[in-house]
Amino acid sequence: MLTDIALDAMGSDKAPEPEIRGAIAACTHLPVRVHLVGPQDVLRRALSAHLNGQQLPIEIVHASEHIAMDEKAAHAVRAKKDSSMRVGLKLVREKRVAGFFTAGNTGAGMATAKMVLGALPGVDRPALAIVVPTLSGSPTILLDVGANVDCKPQNLEQFAVMGEMYARSVLKIARPRVGILSVGEEEGKGNDLTREAWALLKQLPINFIGNVEGRDIYNGSCDVIVCDGFVGNVALKTSEGLTRLVREMLKASLTTTVTAQVGALLSRKAFNAFKRRLDPSEYGGAPLLGVRGVCIIGHGSSNDRAVMNGIRVAAEFAQAGINDGIEREFSQRPVTETDQPSVDPNLPLQ
Amino acid sequence: MLTDIALDAMGSDKAPEPEIRGAIAACTHLPVRVHLVGPQDVLRRALSAHLNGQQLPIEIVHASEHIAMDEKAAHAVRAKKDSSMRVGLKLVREKRVAGFFTAGNTGAGMATAKMVLGALPGVDRPALAIVVPTLSGSPTILLDVGANVDCKPQNLEQFAVMGEMYARSVLKIARPRVGILSVGEEEGKGNDLTREAWALLKQLPINFIGNVEGRDIYNGSCDVIVCDGFVGNVALKTSEGLTRLVREMLKASLTTTVTAQVGALLSRKAFNAFKRRLDPSEYGGAPLLGVRGVCIIGHGSSNDRAVMNGIRVAAEFAQAGINDGIEREFSQRPVTETDQPSVDPNLPLQ
Numbered sequence: 212m213l214t215d216i217a218l219d220a221m222g223s224d225k226a227p228e229p230e231i232r233g234a235i236a237a238c239t240h241l242p243v244r245v246h247l248v249g250p251q252d253v254l255r256r257a258l259s260a261h262l263n264g265q266q267l268p269i270e271i272v273h274a275s276e277h278i279a280m281d282e283k284a285a286h287a288v289r290a291k292k293d294s295s296m297r298v299g300l301k302l303v304r305e306k307r308v309a310g311f312f313t314a315g316n317t318g319a320g321m322a323t324a325k326m327v328l329g330a331l332p333g334v335d336r337p338a339l340a341i342v343v344p345t346l347s348g349s350p351t352i353l354l355d356v357g358a359n360v361d362c363k364p365q366n367l368e369q370f371a372v373m374g375e376m377y378a379r380s381v382l383k384i385a386r387p388r389v390g391i392l393s394v395g396e397e398e399g400k401g402n403d404l405t406r407e408a409w410a411l412l413k414q415l416p417i418n419f420i421g422n423v424e425g426r427d428i429y430n431g432s433c434d435v436i437v438c439d440g441f442v443g444n445v446a447l448k449t450s451e452g453l454t455r456l457v458r459e460m461l462k463a464s465l466t467t468t469v470t471a472q473v474g475a476l477l478s479r480k481a482f483n484a485f486k487r488r489l490d491p492s493e494y495g496g497a498p499l500l501g502v503r504g505v506c507i508i509g510h511g512s513s514n515d516r517a518v519m520n521g522i523r524v525a526a527e528f529a530q531a532g533i534n535d536g537i538e539r540e541f542s543q544r545p546v547t548e549t550d551q552p553s554v555d556p557n558l559p560l561q
Numbered sequence: 562m563l564t565d566i567a568l569d570a571m572g573s574d575k576a577p578e579p580e581i582r583g584a585i586a587a588c589t590h591l592p593v594r595v596h597l598v599g600p601q602d603v604l605r606r607a608l609s610a611h612l613n614g615q616q617l618p619i620e621i622v623h624a625s626e627h628i629a630m631d632e633k634a635a636h637a638v639r640a641k642k643d644s645s646m647r648v649g650l651k652l653v654r655e656k657r658v659a660g661f662f663t664a665g666n667t668g669a670g671m672a673t674a675k676m677v678l679g680a681l682p683g684v685d686r687p688a689l690a691i692v693v694p695t696l697s698g699s700p701t702i703l704l705d706v707g708a709n710v711d712c713k714p715q716n717l718e719q720f721a722v723m724g725e726m727y728a729r730s731v732l733k734i735a736r737p738r739v740g741i742l743s744v745g746e747e748e749g750k751g752n753d754l755t756r757e758a759w760a761l762l763k764q765l766p767i768n769f770i771g772n773v774e775g776r777d778i779y780n781g782s783c784d785v786i787v788c789d790g791f792v793g794n795v796a797l798k799t800s801e802g803l804t805r806l807v808r809e810m811l812k813a814s815l816t817t818t819v820t821a822q823v824g825a826l827l828s829r830k831a832f833n834a835f836k837r838r839l840d841p842s843e844y845g846g847a848p849l850l851g852v853r854g855v856c857i858i859g860h861g862s863s864n865d866r867a868v869m870n871g872i873r874v875a876a877e878f879a880q881a882g883i884n885d886g887i888e889r890e891f892s893q894r895p896v897t898e899t900d901q902p903s904v905d906p907n908l909p910l911q
Contacts, residue, residue, distance in 0.1 A: 346806055360744060360752040394710060394794040402710040402791050425798025429806040438795075441752050444744040445792055446799045448775025453800050456696055456779040457807055 222315030233518020310505030333541025347431025495520030572665030583868020660855030683891025697781025845870030
């Protein structure tokens with residue numbers, strides 16, 4: 212049986228090309244049916260040009276508008292009632308598809324998902340999670356990386372529950388180690404938020420290992436790392452900036468001398484292997500955890516491979532039944548009261 | 562005329578070897594006199610073995626104790642009254658030397674400097690700054706990266722003044738661009754701290770460019786980036802972790818195939834050039850800004866080159882008269898009232 216996934220065909224920087232090629236790749240390699248959401252005339256033409264007569268389970272769902280990468284999310288979400296994001300997420304709400312993927316404006320994607328799908332019972336603030344490669348080979352989940360600034364300890368507690376569930380269900384880690392991102396490993400270290408969150412997390416029926424530090428994001432010593440959205444976003448963006456610096460420096464170093472140029476040519480294959488391991492397109496985008504439905508948000512620079520992986524992650528997320536698990540988890544324990552969510556739908560992640 | 566610099570001979574992971582070789586290199590290449598602080602018998606023997614009869618302006622100052630890398634800073638600072646850090650910083654206070662460098666326990670170094678030297682008038686909380694390489698080729702200063710969690714907006718304002726002064730005086734940037742590390746560029750973006758700090762920074766007579774993001778740390782679009790010590794420490798440690806991951810991945814990729822091995826051999830020179838650019842040992846350690854004296858703190862893994870560069874930075878810092886500049890700056894404007902400093906001397910940076 213095929214899993215139905217809605218795909219925002221107008222999301223990425225080069226849309227709809229990567230989306231159409233990604234949908235074709237996904238339907239070729241994975242047991243999925245893709246619902247391409249966007250302007251039907253444009254999509255129909257482009258799709259038939261690429262399919263070239265081939266029969267694949269791809270359907271087109273019309274949406275007359277789309278939200279640009281540099282649009283202010285709060286305004287766009289309200290104003291564009293027929294955006295490809297909104298139409299795609301409505302398919303999720305109406306259970307016509309099992310999940311949704313977009314490589315578009317992150318702030319708009321989160322805001323639209325919260326508006327169209329709503330939060331799961333017990334979740335005050337949905338969180339955006341990223342899955343990063345580590346030294347140990349096993350990936351680490353970091354959340355929240357973009358949705359919530361100025362969190363309460365209870366938010367970090369909820370992030371821990373949701374992240375742990377994702378690690379178990381999708382990443383198949385039997386007993387995920389959960390830590391709080393802080394500036395020292397001992398219990399007393401950190402700021403008011405992390406100290407109060409510590410007290411809450413150690414009560415949870417999870418494998419809580421205490422505080423971890425920034426370097427632990429990439430060394431594989433912890434499977435799920437929670438932090439407020441401000442700190443998580445800084446860590447994510449700092450990593451993006453440093454990756455770019457490293458790439459440019461290597462390129463510059465390698466073209467300096469003729470010997471180095473020959474060396475670079477010979478080791479290009481190895482470089483490509485390395486790049487693939489660090490490449491976000493292999494990781495298929497960031498899941499938005501805590502909304503009533505499956506929503507995965509990819510990078511604006513997504514290529515067809517990244518789109519295919521985003522579709523794959525959406526399907527795996529849906530099949531793992533994570534949202535049922537999160538709901539069950541929160542219904543079984545006393546809900547800690549927090550204030551009203553104060554999400555910032557303008558927050559640009561990319 | 563030689564500049565006198567005190568060097569904690571017992572700081573680094575492999576002390577005193579890197580310190581002794583670094584002191585010799587510094588005295589050979591720079592107009593400095595180095596005061597090696599540590600157990601005199603040990604140092605005398607090691608120094609004479611390395612000097613091999615050569616005459617250099619290196620003096621030994623006895624200190625019977627030293628603080629280990631894994632010791633709790635608060636306790637060690639109180640208990641070890643004759644530590645090499647304390648003795649070295651006393652030389653600064655007594656104006657027998659112009660500055661101090663240690664590659665030891667960062668938390669202990671900061672706490673000892675604050676205790677022995679005290680804060681400059683107008684500075685509520687000294688800040689640890691790092692200087693990082695960027696895409697543009699011009700370095701960026703990020704502060705605070707370790708001393709102060711839970712900052713007030715006024716602390717960020719003071720960090721901006723101190724960082725700007727350092728950029729002008731030591732890095733010779735004529736009109737440094739100063740930004741606040743946040744999660745979006747517009748004024749309203751960020752958390753309560755960054756929004757309130759924005760209002761204060763735009764009143765300052767500096768080239769304030771508003772919010773910057775994590776990726777801007779490494780792209781050279783901003784010269785001085787301020788943030789609270791929690792966020793700065795996460796950014797710094799995340800960078801360290803990612804750099805290590807990249808190094809290991811590259812190594813693994815390059816030894817996978819024989820062709821790649823040949824390539825790696827040929828491009829080794831280029832790699833080394835690249836490594837040097839990213840290498841913290843080239844940047845000579847992190848200045849602690851806002852104390853009454855010059856204190857530079859290096860990484861525990863410092864080699865002799867890093868120690869020499871630390872000594873160089875201490876001498877340049879002293880000659881630039883930054884502390885006089887900071888004092889003048891704060892005396893010329895109304896001091897914004899803040900609460901008592903609540904520094905965390907336990908904070909481990911390395």
